[in-house]
Amino acid sequence: MNNERLMKVLLAPITSEKSTRIAEQSRHVTFRVMTNATKREIASAVELLFEVKVDAVQVLNVKGKHKRLGQRIGKRQDWRKAYVRLQAGHDIDFGGGA
Template sequence: MNNERILDTLRAPHISEKSARLAEHNQYVFVVAPAATKADVRAAVEKLFDVKVEQVNLVNTKGKVKSFRFRAGSRQGKRKAYVRLADGQTIDVSAKA
């Protein structure tokens, strides 16, 4: 898997309270490309962070319905990947200022 495809597959780490709790149990959450498969995510994480991935779960989330200038519209949905690593391995996804 080349570097361009890795960066296209993994868009960003998803930072939330739930993902912080999951990080304590070797699970990390990433926003991924809509066309990404479990195999793509596994290969990208293993190559980019040099870790062993045990399991990948993918979730499609719907965008929130919002009003824009008195009209109903919706935000774009996301595809998230929940990645579980082997015991003893970690990824530092915190933002350094």
Template sequence: MSTQQFSQERLMKVLLAPQISEKATFVADKNEQVIFRVAPDATKPEIKAAVEMMFKVSVDTVQVANVKGKVKRMGRFVGRRNNWKKAYVCLAAGQEINFAASEQG
């Protein structure tokens, strides 16, 4: 599947942010994967196309996980954080995404 199937405008809205955490760093080092927070309605082919378009890398596979929002309390009021979706993007051998460099250019 190529980038041409999806509108460029849609692909710009699929990736919301890189997921920076201790687990994400461990996964990145061990499996050459990068974790992104993505739009709740994003599909695997859309995520793959968006990463390839934005970072100019070749993507091997994409795995997605729906994350349930935590229940939080403010005094006697109980609320919930929003549910969100994250994508584990496995890059092709020898590829890497450097977030520090990509923000400047």
């Protein structure tokens, strides 16, 4: 896996109430990832970007919602979510407060 591909795999961290609760309870961090990313690529990308050790990766395909746009019915894009469990002693802090 080349580093250029790994830098593009992670699209954004997900910082919702649910993902924050999961992070506090079981060391999971949630990311929005490319739709064709594999578990190995996701783990390697997290280790490369955040300098932590990854224990496991779970991937979830999220179906886009059907929305009404005036008289037409449209559909949002499908996307992929990754739950990354970090090894004990490792942590990623997105708050960055000083």
